Amino acid sequence: MLRKKLSALTFYSSTATLCEKSITYNRLDTVSLSDSTTMHSIYNIYETSIQNMSKYPNHELEIMDPFYYFSPLMADMSVIDELYAEFEHEVDIYPFEIDEKRYRNRELIVRELFESEAHYLLQLQVALEYFKRPLLNHIRRSSTGRHFLSSRSDIAPEDVETLFGNLEELVEISNHFVQRLTGRFHVWGPTQLISDITYTTLQEMMRPLMEYIENYSSAAVILERLGRSSHTKRYVQTFVEEAGLGLTHLCRLIDLPVHVITRYTTILTNLTQNTDPNHPDARNIDRCLSLAKYFELRLQKRIKACHNIGQLADLSRSIRNCPFLLKVPERSFIMRGFLTSVGTGGYGAGQDERRTFILLSDMLLYCSACDTGLLFKGKIDLRWARVCKAPNGRPNSFQILIIKDSTRRLSGDMSAFFSACVPSQVHILRADSRNDQALWVSEITGAIFQLQGRPYT
Numbered sequence: 168m169l170r171k172k173l174s175a176l177t178f179y180s181s182t183a184t185l186c187e188k189s190i191t192y193n194r195l196d197t198v199s200l201s202d203s204t205t206m207h208s209i210y211n212i213y214e215t216s217i218q219n220m221s222k223y224p225n226h227e228l229e230i231m232d233p234f235y236y237f238s239p240l241m242a243d244m245s246v247i248d249e250l251y252a253e254f255e256h257e258v259d260i261y262p263f264e265i266d267e268k269r270y271r272n273r274e275l276i277v278r279e280l281f282e283s284e285a286h287y288l289l290q291l292q293v294a295l296e297y298f299k300r301p302l303l304n305h306i307r308r309s310s311t312g313r314h315f316l317s318s319r320s321d322i323a324p325e326d327v328e329t330l331f332g333n334l335e336e337l338v339e340i341s342n343h344f345v346q347r348l349t350g351r352f353h354v355w356g357p358t359q360l361i362s363d364i365t366y367t368t369l370q371e372m373m374r375p376l377m378e379y380i381e382n383y384s385s386a387a388v389i390l391e392r393l394g395r396s397s398h399t400k401r402y403v404q405t406f407v408e409e410a411g412l413g414l415t416h417l418c419r420l421i422d423l424p425v426h427v428i429t430r431y432t433t434i435l436t437n438l439t440q441n442t443d444p445n446h447p448d449a450r451n452i453d454r455c456l457s458l459a460k461y462f463e464l465r466l467q468k469r470i471k472a473c474h475n476i477g478q479l480a481d482l483s484r485s486i487r488n489c490p491f492l493l494k495v496p497e498r499s500f501i502m503r504g505f506l507t508s509v510g511t512g513g514y515g516a517g518q519d520e521r522r523t524f525i526l527l528s529d530m531l532l533y534c535s536a537c538d539t540g541l542l543f544k545g546k547i548d549l550r551w552a553r554v555c556k557a558p559n560g561r562p563n564s565f566q567i568l569i570i571k572d573s574t575r576r577l578s579g580d581m582s583a584f585f586s587a588c589v590p591s592q593v594h595i596l597r598a599d600s601r602n603d604q605a606l607w608v609s610e611i612t613g614a615i616f617q618l619q620g621r622p623y624t
Contacts, residue, residue: 270357272441277361280434281348287423287430288341291334293407294420299334302327302402321396322389330389330421332382336375337424344368362451369431369458379424380466383473387480388493390418394484395491418480425473428466432459475499482525486534488543492527501526501610504603508533509557509564509595524596526607528614531567547594550619554612557595563604564597567611 557564569592598604616623
């Protein structure tokens with residue numbers, strides 16, 4: 168079968184070549200040949216093809232008059248058409264076809280990787296240039312005693328190092344990644360690779376990022392303290408003109424590296440889905456995704472803890488006169504919502520007031536609205552609290568009892584202890600609906616039991 172195909176291919180290609188070189192018209196009587204050798208060669212090829220086809224009777228190729236191919240244009244087109252028709256079911260003659268939509272999507276995702284990394288790098292550089300350097304200068308001026316009114320500093324050089332951790336190292340890694348991506352874009356094409364530089368970046372980033380995340384809680388505590396001091400408050404929030412960042416708080420910038428691995432995982436997942444399996448980069452892109460997922464899984468608990476710290480930091484910054492929330496490492500945010508405080512100060516005394524309540528793992532904050540957002544009004548310590556039904560069958564209501572008798576806190580039987588004690592504080596709260604009431608009671612009771620080391624189901 169292969170010899171049959173090769174014979175036909177030889178006949179057509181040779182005939183077309185000879186005709187293209189020596190024949191100018193498609194009529195034999197007007198053909199101008201250089202000599203009789205050319206004509207003799209054509210007939211030899213023709214006779215050879217007939218002999219070959221007689222050896223293979225199953226060959227379905229029609230014997231064509233060789234003079235049909237005397238026109239160069241007609242010869243070229245006809246040979247190609249005949250070959251495609253003859254071999255289309257037996258030989259894969261179609262080239263590799265690029266899925267245009269998938270290719271465009273892949274290019275957009277790669278561009279997203281580059282742009283997001285460049286913006287990430289810019290913000291880290293802003294943290295060093297607009298915040299770390301001014302803080303160090305502030306400490307230096309305070310230590311020299313040039314300014315009498317600002318001679319006292321609420322931050323030491325080691326606090327600044329703890330606050331920013333190894334951010335410079337992460338900046339260097341990100342900068343190298345952006346440079347490598349830029350180099351690939353200069354010679355970009357449909358089969359360009361990015362998996363090698365991405366995999367290298369992930370490997371380089373693993374240790375420094377883990378170190379940064381380990382230091383995150385200590386940095387957040389220092390940042391909360393700086394935001395409360397009149398000497399340093401202006402150094403944790405400033406206006407940044409670069410890239411239109413505008414008014415920028417340092418808390419948002421130091422939070423960025425915590426979420427960088429999640430960004431990589433998301434982009435690499437989309438890139439894997441939009442890379443053709445036959446693409447030379449497909450297999451290694453999948454390796455990059457596997458490494459990013461492993462890295463993310465390894466850091467999952469720490470990232471979750473950092474997310475909780477970030478929520479507490481946002482609350483501390485947004486509530487006026489808020490107590491320090493980050494000093495207790497185990498403290499966590501649970502929920503927030505609206506409740507109506509019924510008869511503040513006693514059973515039915517005072518006015519009902521709708522307030523924002525924020526449930527943490529060890530306290531319940533309540534705030535009132537003000538022109539800047541929320542104003543801290545008070546807190547309920549949950550360590551010695553108990554949730555009960557509201558008196559007189561108030562709808563959608565419950566009460567929290569607080570026991571402050573320190574001489575009775577040593578009782579081993581907590582249930583008996585609460586039953587015997589007279590509460591020193593009573594807070595009656597009303598929810599907007601029965602479902603909201605059930606949710607608040609469940610969450611507050613769970614937090615109380617967790618604090619008191621009692622099982623709660």
